[in-house]
Amino acid sequence: MSKDNGAHRIATLERLLPSPTGANPSSRRLGSTRGCLARSPEIGGPVPFSSPDTPGMPAPSEKTAWDFMPNEQESGQAAIVATTQLDHARLGKITPEMEVVARNEGHLSPEQVRDEIASGRLIIPANKIHLSHGLEPVGIGRASRTKINANIGTSPISSSTDEEICKLEWALKWGADTAMDLSTGGDVDACRQALIRASRVPVGTVPIYSMIIGRKIEDLTYEVILAELEKQARQGVDFFTIHAGLLRSHLEHVKERLIGIVSRGGSLIAKWMTHHRKENPFYEMFDEICALMRQYDVSFSLGDGLRPGGLADATDTAQLLELSVLGELTERSWSNGCQVMVEGPGHVPFDQIEVNMKLERRLCHGAPFYVLGPIVTDVFPGYDHITSAIGATAAAFHGASMLCYVTPKEHLGLPKREDVKQGCIAYKIAAHAADVALGIPASRDRDDEITRARADLEWDKHFELSFDEETARKMHEEDMPEHEGYCSMCGHDWCAVRINKELPR
Ligand code: SF4
Numbered sequence: 001m002s003k004d005n006g007a008h009r010i011a012t013l014e015r016l017l018p019s020p021t022g023a024n025p026s027s028r029r030l031g032s033t034r035g036c037l038a039r040s041p042e043i044g045g046p047v048p049f050s051s052p053d054t055p056g057m058p059a060p061s062e063k064t065a066w067d068f069m070p071n072e073q074e075s076g077q078a079a080i081v082a083t084t085q086l087d088h089a090r091l092g093k094i095t096p097e098m099e100v101v102a103r104n105e106g107h108l109s110p111e112q113v114r115d116e117i118a119s120g121r122l123i124i125p126a127n128k129i130h131l132s133h134g135l136e137p138v139g140i141g142r143a144s145r146t147k148i149n150a151n152i153g154t155s156p157i158s159s160s161t162d163e164e165i166c167k168l169e170w171a172l173k174w175g176a177d178t179a180m181d182l183s184t185g186g187d188v189d190a191c192r193q194a195l196i197r198a199s200r201v202p203v204g205t206v207p208i209y210s211m212i213i214g215r216k217i218e219d220l221t222y223e224v225i226l227a228e229l230e231k232q233a234r235q236g237v238d239f240f241t242i243h244a245g246l247l248r249s250h251l252e253h254v255k256e257r258l259i260g261i262v263s264r265g266g267s268l269i270a271k272w273m274t275h276h277r278k279e280n281p282f283y284e285m286f287d288e289i290c291a292l293m294r295q296y297d298v299s300f301s302l303g304d305g306l307r308p309g310g311l312a313d314a315t316d317t318a319q320l321l322e323l324s325v326l327g328e329l330t331e332r333s334w335s336n337g338c339q340v341m342v343e344g345p346g347h348v349p350f351d352q353i354e355v356n357m358k359l360e361r362r363l364c365h366g367a368p369f370y371v372l373g374p375i376v377t378d379v380f381p382g383y384d385h386i387t388s389a390i391g392a393t394a395a396a397f398h399g400a401s402m403l404c405y406v407t408p409k410e411h412l413g414l415p416k417r418e419d420v421k422q423g424c425i426a427y428k429i430a431a432h433a434a435d436v437a438l439g440i441p442a443s444r445d446r447d448d449e450i451t452r453a454r455a456d457l458e459w460d461k462h463f464e465l466s467f468d469e470e471t472a473r474k475m476h477e478e479d480m481p482e483h484e485g486y487c488s489m490c491g492h493d494w495c496a497v498r499i500n501k502e503l504p505r
Pocket of ligand 1: 486487488489490491492494495496497498
């Protein structure tokens, strides 16, 4: 009979495991950290929380927003008049909004929030008008917890302002950190105004949608663009998706694609450029747009008009050329004192997600990446909240700061209330899974608490700790309305957790 008590086997196994990268701080009660890839956080460094780089990945940029100061400040001509959160951070000031973000994050101090904003790695999209109507500031950046966005808004076929308010409230109940009003039907101005007043979280829009209501895209002028941006800024929109990175020269590369341009804004601008044989007006007017947005502290969400619409088009030349221009526009936003995040794909095979995230980190100098999904397979319409949550988890682990939800209705129709819930929950799962894997302090505490409640067969506590308490309770009570020391999955005699309680500790 072997006298080996397992020590030899444990030693062999330890040799097979990678060296620990550090104690994962996601839980106060550590437990096992074997196989943990979370690095010690480097708040203030180029990569606050991130996966270790697979060999061959582009290194982080050595530049930050500090390298792109407003011209007058650089030349010492005139003292900068602080308008945006970025201006205040660069001047060393901690704003009330930074205080709120630090308090809500829990693991960041106000000084760290300020310094991350000054470096351009974190933004607080907070229009001064919306702040005066009760906006609760939110921080978006890789030093903070992963955020999720819910898209709502009418279409020309369906919905109304009341329905969209109802969807907004539902999205907030299920954890949306920001909401985008993508309305294209009905009274879009009234709907936007109502959503901003009803929302305690930042609201974003894609202003080009409203610019073409009542006119053809070919009739869009520079004056119309500026007037619409001004109107929406005055209403209190906190961030604008501006598709300024799609240039005329990129269009020839779209011809090689399976599905061409799938971004609404991207396709409209492509049509305008083709018709007028002119460069993208948003690119041409970028500094003027910065000056306008700066007055209200509207943040840029630099749109990816050439995001891939299918796996076959992912990481292609058109997408990468646009990303490179978005890097240039990030620098110009910072030079104009504006806060900026960058939008990303889309549909991406799982193995290409890391390089997409790390390329943005390099080209856009660590500016927060805000990605749509990405969807990792194209053949599950009706389930794209799942296909994309898989990609979104990987995206956040490899560097994305905010995840735009995808609902089961993606590619099929306008989401309804229940689709909004399903999308939010899928994305809360993605964001939370990434935060735990990244080692964001205390992010795993609730997981450990629910594990204890399960081990003790404390059903009420189990339900209370569940993200969707009502669903968890309903599912358990479907077969067993009374709470026993087991459930209907295995029954009394086969309940491993019950048997486990009888084993000597
Ligand atoms: S019956 Fe099975 S599923 Fe239910 S608590 Fe016990 S071990 Fe878990």
